[in-house]
Amino acid sequence: MAQPTPLNPQPTHPTDSEYLRKILLAPIYDLAKVTPLQPMKKLSERLGCDVVLKREDMQPVHSFKLRGAYNKLLSLTNEQRARGVVAASAGNHAQGLAMSAAKLGVNATIVMPTTTPDIKVDAVRRLGGNVVQVGDNFDAASAESRRLAAEQGMTLVPPFDDVEVITGQGTCGMEMLQQSQKLNAVFLPVGGGGLAAGVAVYLRQLRPDIKLIGVEAEDSACLAEAWKHGKPSDLSNVGLFADGVAVKRIGEETFRLCYQHLDDVITVSTDEICAAIKDAFDDMRAISEPAGALSIAGLKKYAQQNDVAGLQLGAILSGANLNFHTLRYVSERTELGEGKEAVLAVTIPERKGSFRQFCETLQGRAITEFNYRFADNASANIFVGVRVEDESARLALITELEDKGYATHDLTNNELAKLHIRYMVGGHPHRSIPEKLLGFEFPEHPGALLKFLNTLGEQWNITLFHYRNHGAAYGRVFAGFEVPETDNDAFHGFLEQVGYEYHDETNNPAYTAFLK
Structure with missing residues (x-):
């Protein structure tokens, strides 16, 4: 998005030059470390530019x-x-x-x-x-x-919206400039904005030619929201996979500095963050938390959309404090984030040899997942994962399958399919049910699922249920309810009374293909 007209600094705020002086004199180095700025050789080769990574995961508390x-x-x-x-x-x-x-x-x-x-x-x-x-x-x-x-x-002691906190975080940018004079762009992870504000106000004064780009998770993009309105604004809700940047409202002072000094702000998806975690591991053998890999994900997205040949791009691995169980989820989503897996619903004839014939149609492409259950004598819906080189290869595969007579739905970017359906394929009811399908989110803690079920009560017949706990702060449930047409209003009233965050998935094609 384009750079807006900067806000005028208020008299009560430190000037940019005062921030510069405070950052240069910050007396933090008897506890904080000067972390290395290291080349990401594999990613550099893949993107055709020079990628360097600031290793804030090497601080004593594994975070900036x-x-x-x-x-x-x-x-x-x-x-x-x-x-x-x-x-x-x-x-x-x-x-x-x-x-x-x-x-x-x-x-x-x-x-x-x-x-x-x-x-x-x-x-x-x-x-x-x-x-x-x-x-x-x-x-x-x-x-x-x-x-x-x-x-x-x-x-x-605020986590981000404080002059002294911003100053401390700004020392990260001071070190980056000391460690490399070749930086052309720096990608800054944004939650509440403390790191981005501190680094940006420092680099903008000493190297105004360096492009400064904020990176946010697309489901907690409080800076992008504030950018649109010209002032901090509340998000209605935030996603919690990248819990380190799950902030509803950016700080007043951090926004002022980001608004003045960042050139742009971009957002990345959960799958793109997962792929960036893998990049950090492949290049550095470093295990980043989701928020920690945010700027790598943003750097990759920028490089794919712009000519970066010969440029040096800097990112910050901002933290490495994660639950080990989260890695299971990251691993599942990584190939999707890299664009190297197509997730498809394909209708094949229900006859002997049809699976073999379908595999032959794939012409040697690797199948990563195949889910199927007998439904009727005419046809079968299969849930299949296929390894592909990139998005264009995925689209070419879909066209190829359709040209050969296979009805194909692309579920690669369908969250319901990736979170739930792939683990539930094959469960069709034996009779027609007036069914409402909903996805719920609730705070995860011991006993949270039981509390969720108790809150739902027994007023409505539950026809389908799927829950997975992968170490995130919020639990996700996919549930079906038997709701006759005449009870629609009462059911919606019930959902409002329950009070959980929910979204209607009744018409989601992944549900229609495999579970309806």
Whole structure:
């Protein structure tokens, strides 16, 4: 998207030159590390340019958040330190603050949602933080942190929207410029905007020729939303796969700086993030968390859409704190993110040898998945995954199958198919059912599924149900309900009363092909 007219800085904000001075003098290096800027040789060869990666996963807490948290604590008076500090965080900011507080002998209370994975809660406690778990989401934890700050006189340490925090994160850009004078573009991951704001305000003053591009997950693009309106705006909801950037509203000061200094902001999908995690592993043997691979995904998307031959493109591996179970989901989605798997629903004749004949039609292409169950004597719907080179090869395959008489639906970008249907193929009811199909999301924690089922109650007959837990902060359920036409209004009233986030999948072609 095009660069908008910059906002005028308010008098209460530091000027750009003041930020530059603060970043240059930030006294964080007795705890934070100067992390390396390393070449990604395999990705560079594939994209036809020079890709370098800033390894913030090598910080003591495996995230850049240590820079801002430590700088903030160093800026406090002795009296403020004596009263202690408090913050709300679901992970990386919490660990950075806990380590910083332990270094300075400051009491730190971290308010975390009850949905926070144990690996992050345990890490904060090991670093000496006092963990208080409140609510199912960050907003509830944030409200509690503000209450504790007001009640007990502790200093609130925001995760991103704070001058000293932004300054600390800006040291990452200072190091990148010291490590390479050849940078042509830098891709900056955006959640609340602290890292992007700090790096951008520094690089823009010293190297205005470097293109600065913000990268967001498409299901939590709070900067892109604010960019449209010219001011921070709330998202109605956020996706939580890249939980480190799952922010509903960008900060006021971080937005001001991003709005002034970024050239563009682009968004990437979950599958593109998963593919970027694999790129980091292939090149560096580094395992990134989803938010940590965001800027790699954005860099790849930019390179595919623009001429980058001979340019040096920089990305930041911003964090590596993830649940091990998440890797199972990442692995499943990686080939889709790379555009190397086609997911198709294909109708084949129900006769002996039809599967072999279909495989012959693929002309040696590798089948990654094949799901089938007998439905009737005339035809069968199969769910098939096929390895392809790229998007054009996938489209060519579909055309080829249709030319040979196979009715084919492309499900490659169908979330329902990828999350649920591929694990459920073959279950047709024995009678016609007036069925409503819905996808639900709810905060994931021990007992969450039972709570979800209890909330649904027994008012409606459940005809289909699928749930998978892959270490994410939110659980996803695909469920069918028997709803006669005359009960539609009552059913919609019931859904509103239940209160869970949901979306109607009744007419989704993946459901129609395999389960209806």
